[in-house]
Amino acid sequence: MADDIAIGIDLGTSYSCVSIVENGEPVVLPNEWGEVNHASVVSFLEDGTVLVGNTAKRNIITRAETTVYSAKRLIGRYFFSDEVKKAMAVMPYRIVEGENNSVRIQVRDQLYSLPEISALVLKEMKAIAEQYLGRPVTKAVITVPAYFNDNQRQATKDAGRIAGLNVMRILNEPTAAALAYGFGRDVNQRVAIYDLGGGTFDVSILEIGKDVFEVLSTAGDTYLGGDDFDDRIMTWLADDFLARTRLDLRQSKYCLQMLKEAAEQAKIDVGQNGTAEILCQHICQDASGQVMDLKATLTQDQFNRMVMDLVQRTFKVCDEALQSARLTAANVDAVILVGGPTRLPIVQNSVRHYFQKEPLEGINPDQVVAMGAALQAHALMDAKTETFLVDVTPLTLRIGTVGGFTERIIEKNTPVPIDRSKTFTTSRDGQERVKIRVYQGESNRADECEMLGEFEFAGFRVGYRGEVKIEVTFEINTDGIVNVSAADLETGQKTSTTISLSSGLSESDIQRSIQLNRQTRLARGMVHPIPPGTSRDVLPELPSAVEG
């Protein structure tokens, strides 16, 4: 009977959530401590076990080198991408380059790929579900931001496989949110999903008819989220501290992490109480060995001014999404808020003002996505399914052409699954292989798009140049994942396809990772916050800032 249950997992940048459908209702599953939001943090302990979740989050400071967080920012990326460079500057753990321009995380002597890291988070989610249900779970629906490109989706799917899950569907987060709010029963409605998460912002416009969900458009900003709000508070705190003590807290990763935690808490307090008292005891010591505390008070007004531009940026993205759907804010029938930061009054008020509508309430914005995923998982398992998601591809699929330009193959916001063919011809006599690069993005310049991979076709008949015609079919499936295949137009013969450049894992890599993941033991119970052999007394000593 292990087969009749499928879980829904919201694999978030900062927090993850797992949910199942019980008696027709989605339920978010708690772990043994009753927590329902689990930090997407993986901490590799000294004894070889792995700690995941909120307890691992506490290790970000004390075991900085061996604790990996925000892996979602790096998953499915090339080592040379800006996001990876940015992460390398900020993250305390070691990010190194693997083969084929891939990204690896080095923990002690071990290299981990990003899907392997995420798989550990998924393993924890799976364990939570199994503990709750008392039986094994093998099937899951995992959500990703609507804006995820093919590499990222594929890598997420790989992570699921590595964790021993059969990933039935990669579901877009906004779509999941709409499912959780139970749309799909009524007459056509247009719904905007405003998803401000920890690291990313997405907005999607859905048109929901009876049983059919159509994503009209999605737009997003992958560099905008609650973390940026925290950053603003951190900057303010650090500048303030610098002005008062001439010590720059940003010089030390340890202080930075403490600052970050304080800022996150302050943000939440400001949202709930209108004001926040910030106190970081013993944050550092100065050159003379004096231990310093950080104290500050943040008011709602101050906070609003700090983040107003960030909030405004979300509405630029909303404009984009509405425009792409050929709608105006007035055409939207309902607004759904997703993500913790949407609890902030400033966000809620701005959304209300922008859409001229009261956002829907009733489901915890942290959990709504996981619940939707569980509903979708349930629907897929159910023979009597009556709800279908008609999703769209969020990014234009392109192929590289001469001179560093690209050509559109499948436009963004095209419903999936779909395929499109393009005919290529050889450019040299006797040519045996054809190479094409596939990109996703909205620019016609290749370097401004994300490269999905380089495909090489061989096995077609050899002839004079221009004589051999190869039809390449690009398919985007219901997971939003791209498949490319090619056939000789004249003979109909399928040609072999090899991917010569890709950020993904090979099948053998995945098999190895599955083994590794299976052998990895998840740490259970409390872990001493201080790694053995470390003295809490050793505080970072900051050099005085240059006087100016």
Add this chain to the structure above:
Amino acid sequence: MSDAPEKPGSAAPVPPGGAPRPTTTQPIAPVDPAEVEEAAFETTGTFRTGAAGVPLIDAPFPIAPPPAAPVRPPPAPAPAGARPTPPGPPRTRTAPQGTRPGAGPSPPPAAPGTPRGPTSAAPPRPPARQQSATPAPHPAPLGSPTGEFLTEQARAAGPPPQPGVVPARVFRPAATAPPNPPLPSLGVRIAPVIPPLAPVKAVPPRAPPTAQPARVPRRPGHDPMTETSLGIPVMPPPPPVEPGPLPSLDVRIAPLVPPVAPLSAGPAAPSEPEAGLAWKAERLDTLDYFELLGVPTTASAAEVKRAFYRESRAYHPDRFFHLTDEAFKSQVHEVYKRVTEAYYVLRDDVRRPKYLADVTGPDRVRKLRFDELAEQQTKAAVKQQAAEQIGLNPKARQLFQTAMTELEKGNLSAAARGLKMALTYEPENALYKEKLALVQERLYEGSRGKAFKIT
């Protein structure tokens, strides 16, 4: 084909379809079908409740049932009859059908047979009816629904789509009932359809020959597809009317029918959703987008969208996700991919006219899919259109624009001068010429007025 038969058995849809058939026995049939459908509803409702998640738990139930209930009652008789009809076709193809044929004839005579009569005996009656209700002839294909005829015709011509569609509908009935809100128009269509059906039956014989030509007319009639879904339930009504006279007719016609049935029997599968799928999969490369979505070439954007949603409900891969038959699933995938492709092209204001021109042109066979070439041509056409409107030459465009502002200000002679200059750069530009003619006319009229004054 092998897939199709299997599916019915294993697939989810089966229950609805299957249930009705057995119940079809004349007397019971009416009641059971309705019940079955309702049951289906409930299930959907429950599911939805789940979907509804926290907030909506209660809502789903109330909502779903109400629509169903109201709708059903009135049509109740019809649905019952309707259901039987669909089964009718099946008889020919499957074992149950086999039994049916035998049973079919005898039942008609019986009182309960009334509902039945139409389906099985339908052919005979039609003649009588037809004369009175003549209009029906063409719609007949739909009515003929008895799977056999349809399939045959369908293959060759437009009718085919219906068979394919019909199966899909089979589920839908359940779903459709509630749909009332979305599909108000459908209700309207259905009514008309019914009359035709009765006559149709009589028609069957000719249908086969017409197959090919049929296609073209069909499209305009597009309704067939939509109607079919609704149509099925509708069909029953006609039967009740004819009970008396029909018996005798049945006898004569009966012979005719059997021959036809065998022919279509092979392909007949369509009545089941899966069968419809097989049917569609087989013809994927011969249907144009309009046929695929079951809309007329004149369909509005809203109709296209509705059709796409309808097809999504029938063929979305998620609906078959729980199945293990990979071959079948890939077939679903192929069909659904084409459906989305059709929607992608037909919903687009620019691509659609181009596609319409392609498929109604001589090259139809090669242009059923909106390929790369069509895409390029469309792009070029758009560019050219833009160019024609404001001009290709930047100098000419500039002159034209100043001329237009002059015209707005009332400086006719300045406008005329500007337009003449623009025409020296682009002597062929129709827009420039037209504007110039207009300005000159006004200039002429103006001068005439002045001349009059002066004299």
